[in-house]
Amino acid sequence: MIRMIVKDLRINPLRTGLTALSMFIGIVALIAGVLVGTLGRDYLEAVNARLSGRTPTYSAIIDVTSVAGMQTTMTLQERLAHFEPGSASAQYHLNDLAIWASSGDGGLEIRHVAVTVTDAERTRVMPAPIIEGAWLTAADKPATLETVVNENARQYVHDGTITLARTGNPQQVPARVNGVIVDGADEPVIYVNAAALQRYWPQAWTPDGLTILVHPDAGVDDRHAKTALDDLLADVGAGSVSSWNRSDNADEYEQVIDFLQLGVIVTAMLLLAVSAIGMINIGLAGIEQRSHELLIRRALGATRASIAAQVIGSSVLLSLIIALAAVLISASLVWMVPWMMPADSPLEPPAYPYTAAMIAAGASVATSLIGSLAPAIKAIRLQPALALR
Structure with missing residues (x-):
């Protein structure tokens, strides 16, 4: 047959x-x-x-009490790197941090582009492919004042560095550019290593606030993650969570x-x-x-x-x-x-x-x-x- x-x-x-x-x-x-x-x-x-973090991502706004201290910041970042309920990344708000860039007449002037002061754990919460170089160095490893830029901020890179500045302050500080990432943002964004900034340019370390992004592991309840973060902040002495909201826009x-x-x-x-x-x-x-x-x-x-x-x-x-x-x-x-x-x-x-x-x-x-x-x-x-x- x-x-x-x-x-x-x-x-x-x-x-x-x-x-x-x-x-x-x-x-x-x-x-x-x-x-x-x-x-x-x-x-x-x-x-x-x-753009807004892995699903799910929660944004915790911190009531800052002593985050300006170097030891507190270093301890906080080291503890966040080993956050057991998931991944966590700190983002410090320094409103007067800017960059020096070329002006239209060939000179230099302060440019108020988006400057994000963060840590090496950010890409675990908000992934961004690295197309050149490397991401920021972990807080417990030695590093010079370093940055990472997105594709739209390439124009501000000269000889592998970006010149950081503060609004109303003539001081200029060069920072090495580790790499270039694709973060999905339409505007130029510069990511600065928080630990290195505090260590090598303490005069610029005047945080106006702190936001911690938390991505709980699969099966971890967000309330458990928030409780773990509260305990961590209490141990470090870095304030407490004043606002806890989901920020990944999954809906x-x-x-x-x-x-x-x-x-x-x-x-x-x-x-x-x-x-x-x-x-x-x-x-x-x-x-x-x-x-x-x-x-x-x-x-x-x-x-x-x-x-x-x-x-x-x-x-x-x-x-x-x-x-x-x-x-x-x-x-x-x-x-x-x-x-x-x-x-x-x-x-x-x-x-x-x-x-x-x-x-x-x-x-x-x-x-x-x-x-x-x-x-x-x-x-x-x-x-x-x-x-x-």
Whole structure:
């Protein structure tokens, strides 16, 4: 029977090719739909994480009591680096910190660009791909006065440094630029190492406030994270939490993600339905063309079961071959995606959707089985007496 089924596939190459193409499109479309939906979700989450923190991120505004002290700041940053309920990063507000940059007439002037005084833990809460150099040095490691800039702030970098200044103060201090990141911000942003700033330019260390960003680990309740932060601040003597709010803006894109996933599912179902309809049409047309051959087999003693097995078996075998080919080709394409992604892409290289591939392969076999039932029923209803006409 297997030999007959294989031979059956070779009788009409055009019919077999059209059926194979229909199956291939359905399988690849389902895999691609799931992959696109997954990438769309990952993209929205990655962009949001750059701008407002990983999901979930909480913003804790601190009532500052003694954060101006060097020892307090160093201890606080070291403790935040080992924050057990999750990841935590401090952001100090120094309103008078600015930079010296070229003016329109060729001279130098103070520019009030966004200057964020933070620590090495920030990228664990708000990830930002590093496209050049490295991120800020950890507080417990030696470092010179250092900064990191985003792409829009490259214009202020000269000879690998940026000149920091204070509003209304003629003093200028060069700071080394560690690297360049993609943080998703549309305006220039300069990130300054808080520990290094306090150590090497203490005159500029006049914080007006402190915000701590907290990203709890999976399964950690936000109330537990807040309690842990309160205990940490009390131990360090750096004030207390006066405001605790979620700041990652996840609610704004969750509806978009749900709609995207629903659209992907509906599209995949429609593609499979179109594939099944195409197979039924091709199968019925094939029975019309092969009716004389099937009638002769019936007249020579072939049973209705063998005729049905021949018709259904050829479709199922073809679907298995096409499913394997579609999975291999789609896996090769997914493997090539990381090589085509730009360095500043917010997405991680996508993993191959094995579950979707198995579902697509199973759906292909089920579709071929369903799609071959109508042709098989038509074939077994042929009357052997017609072969004598």
